[in-house]
Amino acid sequence: MTDTILSLENIEKSFDGENILKNISLDIGRGEFITLLGSSGCGKTTTIRIIAGLETPDSGKVILNGKDITELAPEKRDVNTVFQNYALFPHMNVEKNIGYGLRLKKMPNNEIKKEVEKALSLVQLEGYEKRNPTQLSGGQRQRVAIARAIVNKPSVLLLDEPLGALDLMLRRQMQMELKKLQKALGITFIYITHDQEEALNMSSRIVVMRDGRIEQIGTPEEIYDTPNTAFVAEFVGGANLYRDGEKIYAIRSEHVRLGAGDYEGIVVENSFTAGLSKVKVRLKDGQEITSSHMGMNINLNPGDEISIGWNKNDMVEVQGEK
Numbered sequence: 001m002t003d004t005i006l007s008l009e010n011i012e013k014s015f016d017g018e019n020i021l022k023n024i025s026l027d028i029g030r031g032e033f034i035t036l037l038g039s040s041g042c043g044k045t046t047t048i049r050i051i052a053g054l055e056t057p058d059s060g061k062v063i064l065n066g067k068d069i070t071e072l073a074p075e076k077r078d079v080n081t082v083f084q085n086y087a088l089f090p091h092m093n094v095e096k097n098i099g100y101g102l103r104l105k106k107m108p109n110n111e112i113k114k115e116v117e118k119a120l121s122l123v124q125l126e127g128y129e130k131r132n133p134t135q136l137s138g139g140q141r142q143r144v145a146i147a148r149a150i151v152n153k154p155s156v157l158l159l160d161e162p163l164g165a166l167d168l169m170l171r172r173q174m175q176m177e178l179k180k181l182q183k184a185l186g187i188t189f190i191y192i193t194h195d196q197e198e199a200l201n202m203s204s205r206i207v208v209m210r211d212g213r214i215e216q217i218g219t220p221e222e223i224y225d226t227p228n229t230a231f232v233a234e235f236v237g238g239a240n241l242y243r244d245g246e247k248i249y250a251i252r253s254e255h256v257r258l259g260a261g262d263y264e265g266i267v268v269e270n271s272f273t274a275g276l277s278k279v280k281v282r283l284k285d286g287q288e289i290t291s292s293h294m295g296m297n298i299n300l301n302p303g304d305e306i307s308i309g310w311n312k313n314d315m316v317e318v319q320g321e322k
C-alpha cells in the first residue's frame with residue numbers, strides 16, 4: 001500500500017478481565033473501503049470505537065495520518081461515525097441535524113446552508129431540509145445520518161452496520177449508493193457488517209475477524225477464492241470443507257458437479273433459496289458436500305444415489321478444523 005491513512009498497531013483490549021481484542025494490527029490505505037466482517041461479539045464495534053476515541057486500548061497504538069492519536073479526545077480526531085440506530089437529534093429538523101457539526105465549528109450560516117444542500121444532494125434528499133426525523137422513513141433517516149457525517153469532510157468515516165435496520169431491498173439499494181458516494185468523496189470508509197454478501201459487494205478489502213483476532217485480510221476475490229482458514233471458507237460464501245487424510249480443503253458449491261465424478265453418495269437434501277438449488281450429498285465416508293445450481297430444475301430427492309465430483313484445481317487447502 002503506497003499511502004497509509006490509518007494504522008492499528010498491536011491493539012489489545014479487555015473488558016472485565018476478558019480479552020476482547022487480541023493483538024490487532026492493520027494498515028488502511030487512503031481512499032479504501034475496508035470492511036470488518038465477523039460474527040456477533042468478535043470485536044468489530046470495539047475496534048472502531050477505539051479508532052473513534054470512544055474507548056482507549058489497554059496497549060497498542062492508533063496512528064492517523066502519521067500521528068499517534070491513541071490518547072486524543074474523540075472530537076479532536078479527523079474521524080466521524082455513523083451508527084446503526086441513526087442517532088439523529090429528534091428535536092432538530094434535517095437541516096439542523098446535518099449542519100450541527102459545522103455550527104460547532106462556527107462556520108458562517110450562509111456557508112453552512114450551502115454545505116448542507118450539497119450533502120443532501122449527495123444522499124439524494126434535496127428538499128427535505130425542514131422535515132423532522134419523525135417524518136422520515138428508516139432509509140431516509142439513515143441517509144440524513146450519513147449526510148451529517150460527510151458534511152464534516154472527515155479523513156475517515158466509520159460506519160457501524162449502517163444498513164442493519166433496513167429491509168433487504170432498501171439495503172441492497174443503499175449499498176450501491178454508499179459505494180458510489182464513497183468513490184465520489186474519496187473518503188476512507190471503515191465499515192462494519194456481519195453480512196458477508198454486503199462485505200463482498202462493497203469493499204476494496206475485507207478484514208475477517210474471529211474472537212478478537214484478525215483471521216484474514218484480503219480483497220473480496222482473495223477472501224472468496226483463496227480463504228486461508230476453514231473458518232473464512234465457511235463464513236464467507238459457505239464453502240464445503242472436505243477432509244482428505246490430514247488435509248482440509250475448501251470447495252465452493254458452484255464447483256461441485258452432480259451425476260459425474262469420483263465420489264459416490266446419497267442425496268440428503270434438495271432446497272431452493274435465492275435463485276439457487278442446493279443439493280446436499282452424504283458421501284460414503286460420511287462427509288457432506290453441497291452442490292449449487294441456478295434455477296429449480298434439479299430432479300433429485302433425498303435417498304437418491306448419486307456420484308459427484310470437482311476439479312482438483314477448485315480445491316483450496318485451508319488451515320484449521322473442519
Ligand SMILES: Nc1ncnc2c1ncn2[C@@H]1O[C@H](COP(=O)(O)OP(=O)(O)OP(=O)(O)O)[C@@H](O)[C@H]1O
Pocket residue numbers: 015016020038039040041042043044045046047194
Ligand atoms: N463496555 C463494555 N463492557 C464490557 N464488555 C463489553 C463492552 N463493550 C463490548 N463488550 C464485549 O466485548 C465483546 C465484543 O463486542 P463488540 O461490540 O466489539 O462485538 P461486535 O463484533 O461488534 O458484535 P456485534 O456484531 O454484535 O455488534 C462482546 O462480548 C461484548 O459483550
